[in-house]
Amino acid sequence: MKARLWRALRWLGIALSALLLALFAFHVAVGRAARLTPPHLELPTFRASLEGSGVRRFGPAYARNVGSILQVGLSGTPEVIGYSHARLLYPEMVENEGILLHRFEDQVPLAAARSLLLDLAQLRYKSVDQQMAPERLREIAAGARGFQPDPYAALFPTFQRFVYLNALYDISLSFEGSPLIGCTTFTFDGAATADGSGLLARAFDFEVDEIFDRRKAVFLVRETGKIPFASVAWPGLVGVVSGMNQEGVAVVVHGGRAREPRAAGEPVVHALRRVLSEAHDTEEAARLLTQRAPMVSHIVIVTDARGHSAVIERAPGAADTVRALPARAATTNHFESALKDDPKNQRVRTSTSTLPRRARGDRLLAELPQAPVTPLAAAQLLRDRAAPDGSALPLGDRRAINALIATHGVIMETGPRVLWVSESPHLLGQFRAFDLRRLLADDYDPATD
Secondary structure: OHHHHHHHHHHHHHHHHHHHHHHHHHHHHHHHHOOOOOOOOOOOOOOEEEOOOOOEEEOOEEEEEEOOEEEEEEEEOHHHHHHHHHHHOHHHHHHHHHHHHHHHHHHOOOHHHHHHHHHHHHHHOOOOOOOOOHHHHHHHHHHHHHOOOOOOOOOOOHHHHHHHHHOHHHHHHOOOOOOOOOOEEEEEOHHHOOOOOOEEEEEEEOOOOOHHHHOOEEEEEEEOOOOOEEEEEOOOOOOOOEEEEOOOOEEEEEEOOOOOOOOOOEOHHHHHHHHHHHOOOHHHHHHHHHOOOEOOOEEEEEEOOOOOEEEEEEOOOOOOEEEEOOOEEEEOOOOOOOOOOOHHHHHHHHHOOHHHHHHHHHHHHHHOOOOOOOHHHHHHHHOOOEOOOOOEOOOOOOOOOOOOOEEEEEEEEOOOOEEEEEOOOOOOOOEEEEEHHHHOOOOOOHHHO
16 A cells, blocks of 8 residues: 555656646747847936936936826937937836736745746737837837846846736736726817817726825827827826827726637827827828727827817727717727727626716716816816716715726817826826926926926
């Protein structure tokens, strides 16, 4: 009996050793096969400085606090923008990425399981960089070079990890139960505003650590040869989820679900940045989006300085659908055009809060006075916490427009080019005004504010 037990344990040990060896070999093979190679580039030579006015500088880049919001100016070539961004905001980027990694560790406590999941993700996204624009890859590569020392280098090489982070919105949306299916946007066209231009107000719901709400950033980007723009995000991301350019084009993205996600394509945050860097109106924004295929389905809302608003519904393998919006409109997270009957969209309608929020938004708009809408009125819409019929909901109820999960709220006046950004917590703090005509001007100096 003892001899048989010993032989069984011996064979079990051999089998486990073989399994561990196979997993190790798989890990090594994946690491080699999925390695992303950064482009060659020349880095700028700048020095960091801190002025008495509280302005941090690194070459042409700067950072200063406006209340609890970080105002960041970036300008130059993609290489200069990427490198300056990482050097200037290195502490904040280390903190943000650490929070994301700790959340992953909490969700997957076993190190071996995390390693296997990351290996499988590497295999799936081994070509994720192939449809990214060359200038964005140069910017990411320069940022990776500036993010040194890299405390997370053992996980993935810096450039490769930064590429994944730029596609994180798309990767997150590809999973059922994505934390991005919760945004609400209100648009007002020329007939509803005092100056005949447009106004867009949105709540960006993203259920991650509260630091992304408490320490949000407004990026003011002046890339060489492009239209200057502002983007509301967080340190480490110069892509766009909410933003407006110098021409008065305002754009935001909502999560949606239809068709099958793809492992390669243009990341959403790059697509919206390209729109703000090149578009002069809503029609041009829609045309620019059609030029590159998306990785995942999503909904883009655009308003321009002439007061023209539209929803662009996008999904892999499907033509973009552009739907003009009325003078006052609410948009949530379900498709309403060609993709409305997609089974995944139907699940979003039945299993998420998109319909109650849309119904509440429509009712609020119907009850608004016919007088021109103001930023204050738009802020009140974003802060609404009632059910569609006006009855009270518990705090944090996902059916509310303000479910107390928003990472940021923005109100964009496209005529005067004023961007209003919410301070924490979750749309309840005051909205700070950023005058883009002044802040994006060639001669703006943050030390004078």
